[in-house]
Amino acid sequence: MDSRPTPADASPWLPFENRRRARDEKRDAVLRVAVQLFLEQGYHRATLNDVAERLNITKPALYNYFRSKDEILYACWSLGRELVDDAIAAIDAGGGPGLARLRKLVHAYAELMATDFGASLVRFDPRDLTEAHRRIVRAAKKKIDRSFRDYIAAGIADGSVRRCDPKLSAFAIAGSLNWIGHWYQRDGASSPAEIADEFTLRLTEGIAATPDKPARGGPKTKTARKASAPGKQGRKPPRGGTG
Template identity: 75%
Template sequence: MSSAPHIRLSSPWLPFESRRRARDEKREAVLRAAVQLFLEQGYHRVTLNEVADRLNITKPALYNYFRGKDEILFECWSMGAELVDSVITEVNAGGGSGLVKLRKLVHAYAALMATDFGASLVRFDLRDLTEQNANVARAAKRRIDATFRQYIAEGIADGSIRPCDPKLAAFAIAGGLNWIGHWYRSDGELSPTAIADEFTVRLTEGLAIEDRQQTTRKTPGVPQRRNPVRKVTGKKRTGGTG
């Protein structure tokens, strides 16, 4: 008697890698919805029910990915920190003078501040995190600050940046960049790239050595200003700033 043909049944389960990828995508969707709500309404005003409603899922479904709202907050912050880390890694790999690296970092960081996860780095209160996670966040902030100082110090050493106090210069630059996360609006007149272009010039031109400024301003990977300020001639304008 001949044996019955073997029928290969398709598994109802996705392959491991596909399952992990699907889970990662859903997890990131939760973070994207949550970070938008946290920035719009403030962390304490947002409930997990609202996060679930925005995703059209149930609140219990959120617990498949996160243990609570504070963990979601930290993961949103971590997403922003990871983006900064990747920028720094790329800048370091590209090499160049201290000024070149500083300008690349300023440009990328400015554009990042105009994103939800970037803004979370400066809009979220670390006091809302657990002590352990707050310590992780503070350590990351110190690493970012140290990188700004390092590039400035390298520029002083290689002659591309004027002698200055790297600590104070880094504070001034980071302060200007971080504020973008507070005032940027996606429906505003300027795009993230336009903001990054302008801030790169404004925050670094005073540091550049004058006799090298024309060449170092043309930093690889950093778009140049297309609309230089022109002198106004003729009748003097009056009125307000609007």
């Protein structure tokens, strides 16, 4: 048995396997493995050798796809960013009252935080990037923050959200969500969908105009909601909230 987190067949370089998959596929494989390793061991402790080893290739081969270690880091982050951007774009496209949109974002963001690339967004240290990339990261984060605030402001305007400071509220909500990226573990007690459901409810009930009466579950998930009556204590985030 192979106890490595990534099943060996995730690597397009597997020996005895067709080695002619598209370049992009290989690039993606590098990122999948890298993001995992970076999260698992931390960027500085994880060596390119580790990455290469898990891919059944050698270290210099990585340089066919990336120019440097920090470029890999950036690419990981970038993939995570795309996910958030897509989510935001979809929500924006959907329209609806501010509170609904906020809830959709919270839900999507929470789920993303439970993915490798999503967690990249908050667990990687921008100081490991080049200045150029660092600037891009800063801008992207600002944009995401903007969305939170905009939805809240819109909600206030359309009456779905109580009067409050959008900046600060966005801030508190995002902080809570970001933290998920630090504690979530695949083998934890709660599934990403469950966590997302709960956080959607909890993080918005405080600012909803009509407290306590969201349609419970907001953006529906196909999640098997394992018999937890609303209002009852049921959700179980795996570890302590202090990280």
